Structures are given as C-alpha cells and as structure tokens.
Amino acid sequence: MALKTQPSSIPGGETVTAVAPAAREGRWARLLLIYPVGMLVVFFVIPLVMMFVVSFYRNIPGAGWEPAFTLENYVRAFSRGLYRDRLIYTLEISALNAVLCLLIGYPFTYYLVRLASPFWRKVGLTLAISTLWLTYVVRSYAWSVLLSATSGIGQVLFWLGVTERPTGYAPGPLATVVGLLYVFLPFMILSLYGSLKAIDPSMEEASMNLGARPWRTFWHVVLPLSLPGAAAGAVMVFLLTMGNYVVPSILGQPAQWTMPVIITNQVMNESNVPFGAAMSVILLAVLGLLGYATGRLVGSARVNPYAGSRVAEGGERR
Amino acid sequence: MGRGVRYRDPVVWSVRLAFWVVLAFLFVPLVILAAVSFHPGRFMTFPPQGLSWRWYETLFTSSQWLDPIRNSLLVAFASSLIATTMALVLALVLSRYPVRFGGAFRRLGMLPLLLPPVIMGVAYVAFFHAIGFSGRIENLIISHAVFNAPFPLMLISAGLNKVGKELEESAMNLGARPGVVLRTVTLPLIRADIFAGALLAFILSLNEYIVAFLVAGFTVVTLPIELFASLRYSYSPVIAAASVVFILGTAALVAMADRMAGGLWD
Amino acid sequence: MSRVDLVQVTKTYPGGVKAVDGVSLTVEAGEFLTLLGPSGCGKTTSLRMIAGFEQPDSGKVLIGGKDVTRVPPYERDTGMVFQSLALFPHMTVLDNVMYGLRMRRVPRPEAEARAREMLALVQLSGFEQRRPHQLSGGQRQRVAFARALAINPSIFLLDEPFAALDAKLRDELQVELRRLQQRLRITTVFVTHNQREAMTLSDRIAVMRDGRVEQVGTPQEVYEEPATVFVAGFVGMTNFFKGRIVSKEGVYVRVRTEEGYEIVGRLPAPNGAPPDGLSEGAAVTVSVRPEALRLTESRPENGDGAGANPAAGAPGIPVTVDMIRFVGELVEYHLFTPSGQELICTYQRGQAALPLGQGAKAVVRVEPGEARVLWR
Numbered sequence: 001m002a003l004k005t006q007p008s009s010i011p012g013g014e015t016v017t018a019v020a021p022a023a024r025e026g027r028w029a030r031l032l033l034i035y036p037v038g039m040l041v042v043f044f045v046i047p048l049v050m051m052f053v054v055s056f057y058r059n060i061p062g063a064g065w066e067p068a069f070t071l072e073n074y075v076r077a078f079s080r081g082l083y084r085d086r087l088i089y090t091l092e093i094s095a096l097n098a099v100l101c102l103l104i105g106y107p108f109t110y111y112l113v114r115l116a117s118p119f120w121r122k123v124g125l126t127l128a129i130s131t132l133w134l135t136y137v138v139r140s141y142a143w144s145v146l147l148s149a150t151s152g153i154g155q156v157l158f159w160l161g162v163t164e165r166p167t168g169y170a171p172g173p174l175a176t177v178v179g180l181l182y183v184f185l186p187f188m189i190l191s192l193y194g195s196l197k198a199i200d201p202s203m204e205e206a207s208m209n210l211g212a213r214p215w216r217t218f219w220h221v222v223l224p225l226s227l228p229g230a231a232a233g234a235v236m237v238f239l240l241t242m243g244n245y246v247v248p249s250i251l252g253q254p255a256q257w258t259m260p261v262i263i264t265n266q267v268m269n270e271s272n273v274p275f276g277a278a279m280s281v282i283l284l285a286v287l288g289l290l291g292y293a294t295g296r297l298v299g300s301a302r303v304n305p306y307a308g309s310r311v312a313e314g315g316e317r318r
Numbered sequence: 319m320g321r322g323v324r325y326r327d328p329v330v331w332s333v334r335l336a337f338w339v340v341l342a343f344l345f346v347p348l349v350i351l352a353a354v355s356f357h358p359g360r361f362m363t364f365p366p367q368g369l370s371w372r373w374y375e376t377l378f379t380s381s382q383w384l385d386p387i388r389n390s391l392l393v394a395f396a397s398s399l400i401a402t403t404m405a406l407v408l409a410l411v412l413s414r415y416p417v418r419f420g421g422a423f424r425r426l427g428m429l430p431l432l433l434p435p436v437i438m439g440v441a442y443v444a445f446f447h448a449i450g451f452s453g454r455i456e457n458l459i460i461s462h463a464v465f466n467a468p469f470p471l472m473l474i475s476a477g478l479n480k481v482g483k484e485l486e487e488s489a490m491n492l493g494a495r496p497g498v499v500l501r502t503v504t505l506p507l508i509r510a511d512i513f514a515g516a517l518l519a520f521i522l523s524l525n526e527y528i529v530a531f532l533v534a535g536f537t538v539v540t541l542p543i544e545l546f547a548s549l550r551y552s553y554s555p556v557i558a559a560a561s562v563v564f565i566l567g568t569a570a571l572v573a574m575a576d577r578m579a580g581g582l583w584d
Numbered sequence: 585m586s587r588v589d590l591v592q593v594t595k596t597y598p599g600g601v602k603a604v605d606g607v608s609l610t611v612e613a614g615e616f617l618t619l620l621g622p623s624g625c626g627k628t629t630s631l632r633m634i635a636g637f638e639q640p641d642s643g644k645v646l647i648g649g650k651d652v653t654r655v656p657p658y659e660r661d662t663g664m665v666f667q668s669l670a671l672f673p674h675m676t677v678l679d680n681v682m683y684g685l686r687m688r689r690v691p692r693p694e695a696e697a698r699a700r701e702m703l704a705l706v707q708l709s710g711f712e713q714r715r716p717h718q719l720s721g722g723q724r725q726r727v728a729f730a731r732a733l734a735i736n737p738s739i740f741l742l743d744e745p746f747a748a749l750d751a752k753l754r755d756e757l758q759v760e761l762r763r764l765q766q767r768l769r770i771t772t773v774f775v776t777h778n779q780r781e782a783m784t785l786s787d788r789i790a791v792m793r794d795g796r797v798e799q800v801g802t803p804q805e806v807y808e809e810p811a812t813v814f815v816a817g818f819v820g821m822t823n824f825f826k827g828r829i830v831s832k833e834g835v836y837v838r839v840r841t842e843e844g845y846e847i848v849g850r851l852p853a854p855n856g857a858p859p860d861g862l863s864e865g866a867a868v869t870v871s872v873r874p875e876a877l878r879l880t881e882s883r884p885e886n887g888d889g890a891g892a893n894p895a896a897g898a899p900g901i902p903v904t905v906d907m908i909r910f911v912g913e914l915v916e917y918h919l920f921t922p923s924g925q926e927l928i929c930t931y932q933r934g935q936a937a938l939p940l941g942q943g944a945k946a947v948v949r950v951e952p953g954e955a956r957v958l959w960r
Contacts, residue, residue, distance in 0.1 A: 029411045033423065036404040036467075040426050043464045047445035051437075054444040064447070104340060111337040117598075124341075126576075131344055133568050135525035137542045138561040141549055142347035145354055145558065152350065182347065185340070202670035205637055208657045209664040210684030210735060215329045217658075220683075224674045243434020245528045250549060260436040260528070267443055267532060280440045287434070 055277035065274050073278035090258040094241035097180045098234040105188035113196045132186045136246035143179045144170040175251040184237045195229020235294040259283050355558035373559040386544035397462035398519035405470035413478045431468045439532030453537040461533050462523040470515025477511030510578045517575040586648030586738035587613045593643035603629040605795035618774045618782040621792035627775045636660045663732035664741040671716040677727050678712035684735035702730040722753050740772040779819045791815045809852035812960050816871040823927050825870040837957045839870050843923045845901050849955025869958045876954035877929040879946050900947035905940050
C-alpha cells in the first residue's frame with residue numbers, strides 16, 4: 001500500500017493517506033487506452049469526418065479534388081434523376097429483400113427451433129449460418145454460375161426441353177433478388193432464432209390443449225410473441241441490403257445497381273471522390289434516419305415473453 | 319421431452335417441406351461451384367463430363383492467384399493482430415477500471431458494426447488521399463483492423479463478463495497483485511475468447527471485398543478482389559476452384575473459432 | 585366428468601430409455617388421482633399422453649371409454665395446467681381465460697360471461713383487464729386454473745403446478761385446488777414428486793418408478809400398507825431392517841434381522857404376499873415407521889442392553905441417542921444401534937415420554953402390528 005503525505009492544516013504536521021494500488025494501476029491502465037481509442041479516433045472517426053468534408057470539395061475531373069466549400073455535389077445528387085432513381089431503387093430492393101428474407105426465414109427458423117433434439121437444432125443452425133462468413137464475391141459468383149446459360153439452370157431447362165435454347169438469368173433482376181436473398185437469409189435466421197427460441201413451448205401446448213389447431217395456435221400465440229424479433233431482423237436485413245455493393249454489382253445489370261455500386265463507380269472509375277463522398281453522406285443519413293425510426297417502433301412494441309411463464313420469485317404476494 | 323408429435327396437419331407438413339427446401343437453397347449453389355471446379359471442360363454442361371483436377375493445378379501454380387492469396391493472408395494476419403490487441407486493451411481496461419468516458423469508448427469500439435462497408439471505404443479513400451498515403455498495403459491493414467475490431471471486442475467482453483470480478487477478487491484476497499492476477503487468472507481464462515476473436519477478425523478480413531477494393535484495390539490485390547476482377551473480365555473455372563478453396567478454408571477457420579468460443583451465436 | 589384409462593402404455597425414447605413401461609391405470613370419474621414419483625419415473629410423460637402431447641408406442645389411452653390414442657391434443661376434452669403456467673403474456677387475464685372458449689367458437693358474449701364466472705370462482709374478480717406480468721405468482725396460478733377449467737373439460741390435468749412456489753403459498757393453493765375440484769367434481773390427474781402434496785390432495789395415489797406403477801391406493805393405503813420397499817421409503821419416512829423369515833404365525837411373520845434382532849410384522853394388506861407364498865428363510869425387508877418405534881429405558885433385568893440376546897425375554901433394540909430435533913408438532917429422535925444403523929423415532933409433541941439427552945442409552949420396541957414385511 002503506497003502512502004501519500006501532504007502538509008496538513010495542523011502546523012508542523014502531515015496528513016498521511018493511503019493510495020490504494022488500484023488507483024495507481026488504474027492510471028497506468030487508462031493510459032493504455034490511448035492505443036485502441038487513438039486508433040479508433042484517427043482511423044475511424046477522422047476518415048468519416050474527412051468524407052463529410054470532402055463532400056463539399058470541388059472535383060477536378062481526372063486530377064483529384066480542390067479544397068473548397070461547394071454544394072455542387074449535393075445539388076447534382078438531388079437534381080439528377082438518375083441518382084434519385086437509384087436511391088429509390090435501393091430503398092425498394094432493400095425493403096423487398098427484408099420482406100422476402102422474413103417470409104422465407106420465419107418458417108425455417110420456427111421449424112428449427114421446435115426440433116426435438118438439441119443436437120439437430122445446433123446442426124441445423126450451424127448449417128443455416130454456415131454461408132455467412134463467405135465473401136459476398138464467392139456467393140454471388142455461385143449464383144451467376146447457377147443462373148448462367150452455359151453451366152446452370154439454363155442448361156437444365158434446355159435439357160429438359162422447357163426452353164428452346166439455354167438462357168442465362170444473370171446478370172439481371174431475378175439474379176439480383178435471388179442473390180440478395182441468398183446472402184442475407186442467414187442473418188435473418190440468426191436473428192429470428194433467438195427470439196423464437198425464447199417463446200415458451202408450453203404456451204403452444206397450452207393453446208392446443210385449449211382447442212386451437214396448429215395454425216390457430218400459431219396465429220394467436222406464436223406470431224404476436226415473435227413480432228418484435230421478426231421486426232428487428234427485418235430492419236437489420238433492410239439496412240444491410242442498403243449498404244451492399246457486391247451482389248448488385250455482380251448479379252445485376254445497370255438497371256439493378258444500388259447506391260453503393262454508383263458510389264463506388266464514381267470513386268474508382270470516375271475518380272470523382274467528392275461526389276462519391278456526397279452520395280455516401282446522403283446514404284448514411286438515410287440509413288441513420290431509418291434505423292432510428294424503426295428502432296423506436298420496434299422497441300415500443302416489445303412484449304415480455306416471460307411474463308406468463310414461471311419465473312422463480314421469492315417472497316410471493318398473494 | 320419430445321415435441322415432435324406427428325400431427326397429420328397440412329400446415330405442419332408444409333413447414334417441414336419449407337425447411338428442407340431452404341436448406342437445399344443454401345447449399346446447392348456451393349455444390350454447383352464445386353461441380354464446376356471439378357469439371358474438365360471450360361463450361362459446365364448438363365449432363366456433366368467427368369472429374370478433373372486441372373483447374374486446381376492452375377490455381378496453385380499461377381502467380382495470378384498465388385499473389386492475391388499471399389496478400390490476403392498477410393493482410394488478414396496483420397489486421398486481425400491489431401484488431402484483437404485493440405479489442406483486448408479496450409475490453410480489459412473498461413471492464414476493470416472506472417473510466418470517465420468509458421461508456422462512450424465502448425460504444426465507439428462497437429460503432430464500425432453499424433456502418434456499411436462501402437461508406438467506410440469511401441471515407442478511407444478521402445482520408446488516405448488527403449494525407450497523401452494512397453494505395454499502400456498498410457492502409458488496407460489498418461482499415462481492416464479498425465473496421466473488424468468490434469468482433470473480437472464482443473467476444474472478449476463476453477468472456478470477461480463470464481469470468482466475473484469474483485475470481486479476480488479472490489485472487490487478490492489471496493495476495494496476488496493486479497498485474498499477477500491479470501497474468502495468472504484473467505488472461506488464461508479468456509484465452510479461448512481472444513483466440514476466437516482473432517480468428518474471427520482474420521476470417522472477416524480474408525473475405526472482405528469492398529473496403530479492400532476502395533482502399534488499395536489497384537495496387538494490392540487480395541483474393542476477393544482477384545475473384546471479382548476475373549469474373550468481370552474473363553471466364554475460367556479456375557475461379558470456381560479458387561472459390562472452393564476459399565469456402566473450405568473459411569469453413570475450417572469458422573469451425574475452429576466456434577470450438578474455441580464454445581458457440582459464437584451471441 | 586369421465587374416467588381415464590391407460591391400457592398397457594409404453595413409450596421409449598431414442599436411445600432406448602423406457603420412459604413409460606407397460607403402465608395400466610384407471611382414474612375413476614370425479615376422482616383426484618396423483619402420479620407420484622422421483623424425476624424420470626414417467627409420471628409427466630404419462631400425463632402428457634393423456635393430454636395428447638406424447639404418443640404411446642404401444643397401448644391405448646381411453647377417455648370416457650373412447651379410444652383417443654390417435655386424437656390430437658386440440659381435439660381432446662382435457663384442460664391442462666402446465667408447470668410453467670404458460671399464460672399468454674400478450675393477452676389480458678380475461679382473454680386468457682376466454683381463449684379456449686373462443687377456439688370452440690363460443691360467441692363472444694357467452695364466452696366472456698363464462699370467463700368472468702370462472703375468475704369469480706378462483707377469486708380473481710376485478711382482475712380481468714390485468715396482464716400476467718402484473719400479477720403475483722399465486723394470482724397467475726389461479727388464472728391458469730380458471731383458463732383450463734373454463735372450457736369445462738372432462739379431465740383436469742396438472743403438471744407439478746406448485747413446484748416453484750414457497751411453502752406457505754403452496755399450502756394455500758393446495759387447499760384451494762382441492763376445494764375447486766370437489767366442488768366441480770371433475771376427474772383430475774395431478775403430477776408431483778412431493779409426497780406430502782400427494783397425500784394431502786388425492787383420493788388415490790399412483791406411485792411410479794422407472795416407468796412403472798409400483799402401487800395404486802388411497803393415501804392411507806399407500807402409507808400404511810406399502811407394497812414395495814420403494815413405496816415405503818418414498819412416501820413418508822421409515823426405518824428399514826433387512827433379514828430373513830424365521831417363522832409364520834397366522835398373518836404375522838417373525839423376521840430375524842441381520843443384526844440379530846427379531847421383529848414381528850405382517851405382510852401389507854391386501855395380498856401382500858408373492859403368488860406362491862413366502863417360505864422360511866426367505867430374504868425380506870421390514871419397514872417400521874418412525875411413529876411405530878417406541879423408546880423405553882434400558883432395563884438390564886429384561887435382558888436389554890448392548891450385547892444381550894434379544895431373542896430372550898421382551899425383545900428390544902438397544903440404541904444410543906445421537907440427536908433430538910424439534911420439528912413443530914413432532915419430536916424426532918435420531919438413534920444409532922450398536923452396529924451403526926441409524927433409526928428415526930418420532931413422538932407427538934408433548935407425548936415424548938422420556939427425558940433423554942444426547943448420548944443417552946435406551947431401547948426401542950416396535951409397536952405390535954405396525955411393522956410391514958416386504959419381499960420386494
């Protein structure tokens with residue numbers, strides 16, 4: 001224990017206080033925080049700030065940019081129909097994907113959660129999630145092959161005699177939708193799994209015992225209780241789809257390109273960083289707004305699924 | 319307790335069917351890729367023409383592919399190292415000492431999760447160009463490190479919570495000074511989580527496309543970048559072979575990470 | 585009000601575990617029967633088979649004489665209270681109780697009236713618009729009762745509903761449940777591992793172990809005439825003596841225990857003997873309830889005391905007092921025999937005759953006619 005001495009109010013005397021080792025170590029430890037926080041500030045916060053700043057710069061075609069304060073990038077983004085259309089398309093396809101992932105992921109996850117054996121549940125979940133880590137590039141590529149005229153479904157349909165000659169479906173609108181679904185379905189499953197699992201199975205049994213057939217049990221009991229989780233999952237898929245570059249880029253034609261694709265083209269192909277930055281800021285703002293709004297909606301609708309079940313309580317009131 | 323009672327109810331049957339259809343949906347594309355990679359011909363015809371390793375041979379002998387593999391591994395390794403050390407310091411200090419802006423720092427650490435990678439990439443382009451250091455491999459390493467740091471942060475924080483203050487306090491009660499407690503009690507207990515976090519950051523970096531492309535795409539080519547470019551400008555089943563290697567490698571790493579962290583799913 | 589029959593019901597789980605092994609049971613109409621046993625004995629599985637949530641691998645389930653083995657749970661006429669209560673958190677108390685009626689397409693006004701009636705029956709009038717999370721544990725319990733009974737089922741099923749409650753609340757709710765059941769005269773099957781609960785509530789008890797029914801009888805029968813060693817040990821406390829039959833005297837059997845004492849007891853009534861009778865020298869276990877052991881002072885002149893041959897004179901087992909526990913209405917004496925066997929002897933408070941302290945030496949005798957000789 002270290003001792004700290006200070007002159008005290010009593011003349012000629014000293015006050016001795018003990019400084020606990022925790023405080024000393026703590027100071028040293030807090031110093032260490034400079035490393036992660038510093039990295040985050042310099043290499044995360046500042047780049048974002050720079051992006052915001054650069055969005056007001058003037059672009060010099062083919063030669064970088066010129067520091068300035070101009071709104072021309074934003075004006076261009078809002079006034080040119082092309083970019084407005086791309087933003088709207090991005091919102092639409094993201095919403096569509098969220099709905100599709102929900103419709104398809106929900107029955108899947110529900111069945112998985114109600115499997116009798118914990119082992120198979122784990123296996124099922126692992127399998128469902130297994131493609132999550134794989135780069136979007138490979139997953140999109142797989143579908144471009146599967147939907148191609150030369151190696152995929154096109155060949156099968158031709159061989160079966162359904163089509164006159166092998167047709168490819170990628171890139172195209174169907175491919176984009178399928179690709180986005182494929183890529184984000186595991187997210188939805190993962191998100192739904194937690195909230196569906198939390199619903200006490202005895203509630204379904206109680207409902208059946210009271211005379212409700214499986215469908216009605218689902219409609220009256222399971223669905224209402226799973227709504228918050230489902231909504232949260234849908235919002236997440238929506239936001240993720242909004243920001244996805246690879247899938248529309250590989251599996252979509254220009255008509256299917258979303259904001260991220262446009263932005264990247266501007267930055268890498270046109271070398272117009274300020275404009276790309278401006279569109280990024282707009283995208284970020286839209287995402288932030290939507291995320292906040294839906295977050296509030298989902299949060300308020302939350303129902304505590306444990307209220308009806310037994311929670312061990314001490315000291316019961318009668 | 320069995321819940322799988324066989325009701326002869328059409329709703330139950332259709333849900334069961336949907337389950338298997340979705341599973342097939344998730345795996346068939348990957349199987350097709352594998353099929354293409356083993357197909358001797360350049361194009362996959364139906365019915366298939368046989369098996370061949372030739373595309374894998376090409377993959378592992380041509381520098382077109384070996385260089386990106388090397389780059390990817392290098393970037394992944396370095397960035398996961400930085401990401402994990404960042405996460406470790408942040409998690410440890412914040413959970414054991416009261417820090418004035420502790421809550422804010424923790425939120426800051428998790429913030430990259432909320433951002434779409436493409437926007438992050440554009441921000442990096444602006445940043446690195448402004449400070450005059452464009453297109454370097456170091457940029458990529460740092461970008462990946464910072465961007466992926468939330469993942470080891472989550473794992474290590476969860477691990478620390480499980481360890482709990484009581485174990486450390488009882489060690490101190492028995493006479494161990496804080497530094498010793500850290501070394502002999504805390505770190506060994508979260509070792510698995512640290513490893514799993516690093517592995518996770520590694521996997522994410524390996525598989526990341528858009529930030530890598532934006533930050534250093536023309537100078538440092540990683541495997542996803544090479545894959546993407548090949549898709550655009552050529553057609554070769556070597557791409558499929560590379561993809562299969564990617565899939566298997568990632569699967570192995572994820573299995574390892576899952577083993578270590580005892581189940582990653584939140 | 586219907587009877588329930590389980591006919592040779594078997595259920596095996598994957599892995600070979602026989603949850604229920606050839607169980608045959610009848611619950612008479614209007615009767616309160618408890619399935620009692622330790623964890624894993626098959627009682628909950630049996631209950632769920634009556635409800636329809638488990639399908640037997642073989643055997644039949646009959647409700648009201650009709651074979652319902654293949655009938656799904658939502659078409660059976662049973663009302664069940666689950667261990668976790670399973671109240672629907674997103675519905676009000678009234679909606680919860682009305683649920684079953686609405687599923688049976690009872691018109692809303694009628695359903696509501698009946699639900700209110702049920703809530704009044706369980707003394708929860710005024711709570712209709714509350715939600716489950718706003719209720720106390722006891723109140724939730726009663727909503728669960730009301731909900732299950734609102735549909736007027738022929739069978740009332742309860743799966744360890746009081747397991748997580750504290751003792752006092754548990755006692756109160758047990759009384760209420762019994763009152764409710766008697767008033768409605770509804771056939772009730774109750775599952776618990778708590779033997780006191782079983783004895784308090786039931787008309788009859790079925791004691792189960794390892795998927796089989798060991799004995800069915802009234803609480804008194806099960807307590808006073810246990811059919812097996814397991815039942816004797818599970819229902820209430822008892823003292824066991826292993827030994828061999830020395831002789832038979834009418835309905836009474838003289839047994840010499842392993843320590844050399846002789847105890848006279850009888851086989852449990854009725855039909856406590858194996859089909860071909862018990863021969864001398866057969867290995868048996870004698871069960872003596874603590875209240876059937878009487879403590880007296882050691883009287884050397886009667887041949888009592890350590891080392892004395894108990895076969896001579898008035899037999900008694902010498903003991904040393906190890907601990908005396910005062911448990912409210914009972915006084916428990918924990919005693920050790922010279923060979924180290926622990927015996928428990930209880931007296932009603934105020935009837936404990938001897939001023940014995942720890943370490944005192946005494947002798948216990950078995951009340952005549954109280955010992956039971958069990959061969960399995």
